[in-house]
Structure formats: C-alpha cells, structure tokens
Amino acid sequence: MGQFTNARGYPIGQMSRETGVNIETIRYYERIGLMPKPDRTAGGNRQYNHDQLKRLFFIRRARGLGFTLDEIRGLFEMADRQDYSCSEVHDLTVDHLASVRDKIANLKKLEKMLSDMISQCSRGDVPECPILDALFEVN
Amino acid sequence: MGQFTNARGYPIGQMSRETGVNIETIRYYERIGLMPKPDRTAGGNRQYNHDQLKRLFFIRRARGLGFTLDEIRGLFEMADRQDYSCSEVHDLTVDHLASVRDKIANLKKLEKMLSDMISQCSRGDVPECPILDALFEVN
DNA sequence: CTTGCATCTGTAGCTGCTACAGATCGTATC
DNA sequence: GATACGATCTGTAGCAGCTACAGATGCAAG
Known part of the structure; x- marks a missing residue:
C-alpha cells in the first residue's frame, strides 16, 4: 500500500x-x-x-x-x-458449526455408499453394471 | 400394487x-x-x-x-x-466419489476453524468478540 | 486527441427446485 | 344431468449466490 x-x-x-x-x-x-x-x-x-x-x-x-x-x-x-453481545455471535457460530458437522456426517454416509457401489463393480466392458443396477432397482 | x-x-x-x-x-x-x-x-x-x-x-x-x-x-x-461399458459408469462414479471426499476434507477444515474460534470466545456480554475480530482482521 | 483498459448499468443465465395464480380435468354423489 | 371437490394443468416468478454478457461511458498515458 x-x-x-x-x-x-x-x-x-x-x-x-x-x-x-x-x-x-x-x-x-x-x-x-x-x-x-x-x-x-x-x-x-x-x-x-x-x-x-x-x-x-x-x-x-x-x-x-x-x-x-x-x-x-x-x-x-x-x-x-x-x-x-459476544454471546450472540458465539451462538450464531455454534449453530453454523452444527450445520457444518451435519453436512460432514451426511457426506460420509454418501462416501460409504459410493465406495461400496464402486467395489462391487468389475469394470468390464459388459452391459451388466452393478452401479446402474443399484440405481435402477425398484425395491 | x-x-x-x-x-x-x-x-x-x-x-x-x-x-x-x-x-x-x-x-x-x-x-x-x-x-x-x-x-x-x-x-x-x-x-x-x-x-x-x-x-x-x-x-x-x-x-x-x-x-x-x-x-x-x-x-x-x-x-x-x-x-x-460398465467402466464408463465406474469412472463417473469414481469422479463423483472424489468430489464428495474433497467436500468432506474442506468441511473438516472449516469445522476446525470454527471450533477454534468458538473456543477462543469467553461468551461475555462485552463488545470485544474474538470471533468478530478474527473475521475483521485485515492481516 | 487517440488509444485502450476500467468501469458503468441493466438484464439474463446458472442449479435444482419451489410456489404461486387461475384455469381445467375427472370422478363421486345427488 | 348438475354439482362439488380434489387433482392436475400451464405459465411465470422466486430462492441463493453468484456469473456473464452487451453496449455505453470514464479515465489516464502517450
């Protein structure tokens, strides 16, 4: 400057x-x-x-x-x-932290589902794909 | 049905x-x-x-x-x-998994920064708030 | 004075929905 | 057949949080 x-x-x-x-x-x-x-x-x-x-x-x-x-x-x-008051700021920040933790928890669930799906997959050039099957399953 | x-x-x-x-x-x-x-x-x-x-x-x-x-x-x-080919699906899913992991990593950094800020805070009804200070700091 | 980048306003687009308003459909009941 | 009433219809606008134009100016250096 x-x-x-x-x-x-x-x-x-x-x-x-x-x-x-x-x-x-x-x-x-x-x-x-x-x-x-x-x-x-x-x-x-x-x-x-x-x-x-x-x-x-x-x-x-x-x-x-x-x-x-x-x-x-x-x-x-x-x-x-x-x-x-500082405690208002504190509270807002604590709330925000909670929502961040919530997002992390949800993403971790996702991560597990995705990696499970991937590990099912043989990766062949075939028209049977366990990933698509999992998504298409009606039940 | x-x-x-x-x-x-x-x-x-x-x-x-x-x-x-x-x-x-x-x-x-x-x-x-x-x-x-x-x-x-x-x-x-x-x-x-x-x-x-x-x-x-x-x-x-x-x-x-x-x-x-x-x-x-x-x-x-x-x-x-x-x-x-199944491997295209596989690859798309792997990419997606990578972006999920990336989001998790970023949110964890966030979580740490927020919880550090919160632990600095004495929560008093005073006009000096370390949380606001941290945000207002120019350097 | 001209060049040329910086900035201006205003509007429309993005993702993934959601929320109306005001009209019509479809079906059950009388 | 008339009526009532919920389900569905179209079209448009809104949400967050920007981003991307177009077309018109501002401004500073040479």
Whole structure:
C-alpha cells in the first residue's frame, strides 16, 4: 500500500484484486445491501474507502467459512450495534458449526455408499453394471 | 400394487407419492428433458407407465447420492446405449466419489476453524468478540 | 486527441427446485 | 344431468449466490 495512492479511494478493480472478490460480486453485494453504496467520482465510478475494504474482507472470510449472506448480515448487525453481545455471535457460530458437522456426517454416509457401489463393480466392458443396477432397482 | 389399478397408467400425483419426488419437480424434470414426455389423457393429464416410474426412482436415488442432474443425464445416456461399458459408469462414479471426499476434507477444515474460534470466545456480554475480530482482521 | 483498459448499468443465465395464480380435468354423489 | 371437490394443468416468478454478457461511458498515458 503506497502512501498517497488511495487519497481518492479505491476503485472497484483494486477492491477486487485486494480481496479476491469478483467485481460483479462486489456490485451484487451492494445491490442486496450487504455492502454500502460507495462514493462516486465525477464520472460515476465507485470509490471505496478503507472501512469498506475491511468490510469486504470480512464478507469474504465469512463466506470462506461457509456463512450464508444472511448470517453475515446478522454478524454485521451485531457488530454495528455498540451494545452487541459476544454471546450472540458465539451462538450464531455454534449453530453454523452444527450445520457444518451435519453436512460432514451426511457426506460420509454418501462416501460409504459410493465406495461400496464402486467395489462391487468389475469394470468390464459388459452391459451388466452393478452401479446402474443399484440405481435402477425398484425395491 | 393392485392388479388392474394402473391399466391406464399412473397420474402424476401417484408418481409423486411412490417416489417421494415433488409433483412440481417431476414436471421440472420433464421440462429439462430428464424425464420423457408422458402420454396424456383425453383431457390433458399426464399418464405415466412403469418404465417412467423406474426412471424417476433412479433419478431420486442418484440425487440422494449427490449426483448432479447432468451426471444423471450422463448415466441415462450410458444405460440407453445398448453398448455402454460398465467402466464408463465406474469412472463417473469414481469422479463423483472424489468430489464428495474433497467436500468432506474442506468441511473438516472449516469445522476446525470454527471450533477454534468458538473456543477462543469467553461468551461475555462485552463488545470485544474474538470471533468478530478474527473475521475483521485485515492481516 | 487517440488509444485502450476500467468501469458503468441493466438484464439474463446458472442449479435444482419451489410456489404461486387461475384455469381445467375427472370422478363421486345427488 | 348438475354439482362439488380434489387433482392436475400451464405459465411465470422466486430462492441463493453468484456469473456473464452487451453496449455505453470514464479515465489516464502517450
């Protein structure tokens, strides 16, 4: 970060490069009210400030952790209230963790079913395939 | 299954009840060409046959295993060709298994990050929250 | 002044459904 | 035959969370 470079704010392309969030996605976040409407140049281009950069980083990290946009909105509301309580954030995160664990459990079941099916398969160039049979079975 | 009940085919509601696939979803599958266009009564209601019931079961099972609709289309194409080879099915399934394992691995990383964040949290009614801090950190 | 990339708005598409509204079908009962 | 009532019909729009255009401008360097 140069010392004078951002006196007039960051254009959207720089926001994108620094956070790794796609330009179209940044505009999308603005449209749905997750990012604030930034200042504009005389010509109409967006000019972001440092707080907005931090906010976008936050969104990106939270998305990376699998929070939905609505959950992120909730986190911002808590953070924006001066009196938010840490335990609300805690609870939201615990809920999210539970849903992640749930997904893991389901995927593991899947994994077992798929690998069982695969191990039944002789892999020959024949028209009898135990995998297709398993899927076609009516009972 | 009664012996005469389906002489004239299954109406969509029965297809739905037997397979557990939502009526709207069955019509959706038809629209995207995953289910064939069924016969119609004089009045225009859909009348399905047993093959179509099997096909819908197949879709439902494959969806349950996390195959995408496109992958299922691929499986049907293989099954519909008289000369499909079992090893193509095998390979598609192996690929799918790999993507399931990949998802599991990613979710496990997530799980660890979330549970670490949670264990940092004292849960107090204070405005310093290590969870929010972790998300807001710029570096 | 021109070149040329960056950005703009607006809209449509993606996956896999789901949810209407408003009309018609089909069957049982009177 | 009339009527009632659930099942089904078509068509369209919505959900999450983006992504991908088209066609018009902005802006900075040479």
